[in-house]
Amino acid sequence: MxxxxxxxxxxxxxxxxxxxxxxxxxxxxxxxxxxxxxxxxxxxxxxxxxxxxxxxxxxxxxxxxxxxxxxxxxxxxxxxxxxxxxxxxxxFPNSPIVINWLISNNCCFNCNYCYAGDVIDKPTELADPTKIAQKILDTNPLAVVFSGGEPLREKQKIIDGLNVLGNKVGIMIDTNGYHYDHDLAKLFQKHNAVIRISLDSLHNELNSKIRPLKNNKSNADVLNTIITNITKYRDMKIPVLIHTVVSSVNKNSLYDLYDKLPSLGVNGWRLFSVIKPNDENKQEKFKKLMIFGKAKNIDDAQQEIQKEIKILNNKYISKSNFSLQIVHSSENHKNSVVLVLPSGKFVTESRVKNEKIEISDKSIFDKNKVDLIGHYERYLGQIKL
Ligand code: SF4
Structure with a gap:
C-alpha cells in the first residue's frame, strides 16, 4: 500500500x-x-x-x-x-486504517465498562512521545486517534505527537468531553482534527450512572459541561462526533439521542455495544450495568442490546448532516483495533481472554492477532465477502 x-x-x-x-x-x-x-x-x-x-x-x-x-x-x-x-x-492491505494511541493512562471518570481500565492509573514506563509517534507513522496508518484515559490531560504529549503526525495522517481526538483546553483546541483546528466525545445519555443522571466521575460530588455538572464544550468546538468549526456505548441501562435512551444530538450541531453519532471490561475490579459494576430491567444474565442482556441496535438501525438513516454508524464491536471482534499503550507498546484485545496482547509494529496483522477484515469493517461498515 x-x-x-x-x-x-x-x-x-x-x-x-x-x-x-x-x-x-x-x-x-x-x-x-x-x-x-x-x-x-x-x-x-x-x-x-x-x-x-x-x-x-x-x-x-x-x-x-x-x-x-x-x-x-x-x-x-x-x-x-x-x-x-x-x-x-x-x-485487504496489510497496513492499518486507524491506530488508537492511548496517550494518557489517567482519567477523571470511572466508567463502569471502561475498556482501558487495565491501563488507567496503572504504572507505566515513561516513553518519548515523539519516538512513539514516529513508530506509529512508520506503520502507515490513514488516521491516528489520540485516546486514553483522557488525552487532554497530556497537553505536551499531544503537542509532540501532532508535531510528528500532523498533516501526514488524519487526526482524531477521543475525549470524555469534560475537559477543554483552548490552546489545544486551536491546535486541533490547525491540524484539521476531528473530536469524538463519549456520551451515553442526554439525561445527566443516567449518563452519570454509567459514566460517573471519580469525584462523585461533581456529577451534577457533567452534562452541562460536555454540552458547553461541544458548542466551543463547533463554534471553531471543528467536527464533533458522539460515541455512545449501548448497555442495558441506556438502550432505551437511543431515540432521544438520535432526536436531540443534531440540534447540538454535532456531525455524527457512532454506537458501540458494550463489551466486558478487562479490569477485574470492574466486573461487579459491569454486571449491574447489564443485569438491569428484564435481562436475567449478561447473555440475555447482550441479546436485548443487539435487538435494540438493530431496530434503531432499520428505523433511522444516516444523513450527511448527521451520520449514524453502528460499529461492529461484539466480543468476537475485539481484536479488530490496533492500540498503542502509553509505553509505546503495540497491542490488541485478545479475542479469547480478557486481556491485551502485544503485537509487532512491523507486522500488525500477522499471525491473526489483529483481525484484518474486522479492522476494515470497523471503519467502513460490513462488506459481505
Ligand atoms: S472516559 Fe473513557 S477512559 Fe475515562 S473511564 Fe470512561 S471509558 Fe475509561
Missing part, C-alpha cells in the same frame, strides 16, 4: 493497486473505501484536477464541506458495495 497523501482539498487518501483506496475526511470524520476503477479520478478530484466520477462519490467526499441536508449515506464503500466484487480476503 502507498503512503498517505494529504490532498489539496485536505482529504487524506491511501491507495492500493489490488484494493482501491481508503479515504479519511477531516470535514466529517468519516472513512470511505473507493473501488479500484475510480481511484485515479478520486485523487484528481481531491487534488482539484480534472476528474470524471459518479456523483455519489463526490457527495460522500464533500460531507462537511457542502451542506446537503437530505443526502442519505447508504454505504461507506463507494460508489456502492457491488463495485467491490473483486474483493476477497487476500486483497
Amino acid at each position: 502507498e503512503t498517505v497523501i494529504k490532498t489539496k482539498k485536505g482529504i487524506f487518501v491511501k491507495t492500493d493497486k489490488e484494493f482501491g483506496a481508503v479515504v479519511f475526511s477531516p470535514y466529517s470524520g468519516l472513512f470511505f473505501a473507493i473501488s479500484k476503477e475510480y481511484v485515479n479520478d478520486a485523487l484528481n478530484y481531491c487534488n482539484e484536477k480534472k476528474y470524471n466520477l459518479p456523483n455519489d462519490i463526490i457527495k460522500h467526499l464533500t460531507i462537511g464541506i457542502n451542506f446537503e441536508k437530505n443526502f442519505e449515506i447508504k454505504s461507506h464503500w463507494l460508489p456502492e458495495k457491488n463495485a467491490f466484487s473483486y474483493i476477497n480476503e487476500n486483497v
Whole structure:
C-alpha cells in the first residue's frame, strides 16, 4: 500500500493497486473505501484536477464541506458495495486504517465498562512521545486517534505527537468531553482534527450512572459541561462526533439521542455495544450495568442490546448532516483495533481472554492477532465477502 497523501482539498487518501483506496475526511470524520476503477479520478478530484466520477462519490467526499441536508449515506464503500466484487480476503492491505494511541493512562471518570481500565492509573514506563509517534507513522496508518484515559490531560504529549503526525495522517481526538483546553483546541483546528466525545445519555443522571466521575460530588455538572464544550468546538468549526456505548441501562435512551444530538450541531453519532471490561475490579459494576430491567444474565442482556441496535438501525438513516454508524464491536471482534499503550507498546484485545496482547509494529496483522477484515469493517461498515 502507498503512503498517505494529504490532498489539496485536505482529504487524506491511501491507495492500493489490488484494493482501491481508503479515504479519511477531516470535514466529517468519516472513512470511505473507493473501488479500484475510480481511484485515479478520486485523487484528481481531491487534488482539484480534472476528474470524471459518479456523483455519489463526490457527495460522500464533500460531507462537511457542502451542506446537503437530505443526502442519505447508504454505504461507506463507494460508489456502492457491488463495485467491490473483486474483493476477497487476500486483497485487504496489510497496513492499518486507524491506530488508537492511548496517550494518557489517567482519567477523571470511572466508567463502569471502561475498556482501558487495565491501563488507567496503572504504572507505566515513561516513553518519548515523539519516538512513539514516529513508530506509529512508520506503520502507515490513514488516521491516528489520540485516546486514553483522557488525552487532554497530556497537553505536551499531544503537542509532540501532532508535531510528528500532523498533516501526514488524519487526526482524531477521543475525549470524555469534560475537559477543554483552548490552546489545544486551536491546535486541533490547525491540524484539521476531528473530536469524538463519549456520551451515553442526554439525561445527566443516567449518563452519570454509567459514566460517573471519580469525584462523585461533581456529577451534577457533567452534562452541562460536555454540552458547553461541544458548542466551543463547533463554534471553531471543528467536527464533533458522539460515541455512545449501548448497555442495558441506556438502550432505551437511543431515540432521544438520535432526536436531540443534531440540534447540538454535532456531525455524527457512532454506537458501540458494550463489551466486558478487562479490569477485574470492574466486573461487579459491569454486571449491574447489564443485569438491569428484564435481562436475567449478561447473555440475555447482550441479546436485548443487539435487538435494540438493530431496530434503531432499520428505523433511522444516516444523513450527511448527521451520520449514524453502528460499529461492529461484539466480543468476537475485539481484536479488530490496533492500540498503542502509553509505553509505546503495540497491542490488541485478545479475542479469547480478557486481556491485551502485544503485537509487532512491523507486522500488525500477522499471525491473526489483529483481525484484518474486522479492522476494515470497523471503519467502513460490513462488506459481505
Ligand atoms: S472516559 Fe473513557 S477512559 Fe475515562 S473511564 Fe470512561 S471509558 Fe475509561
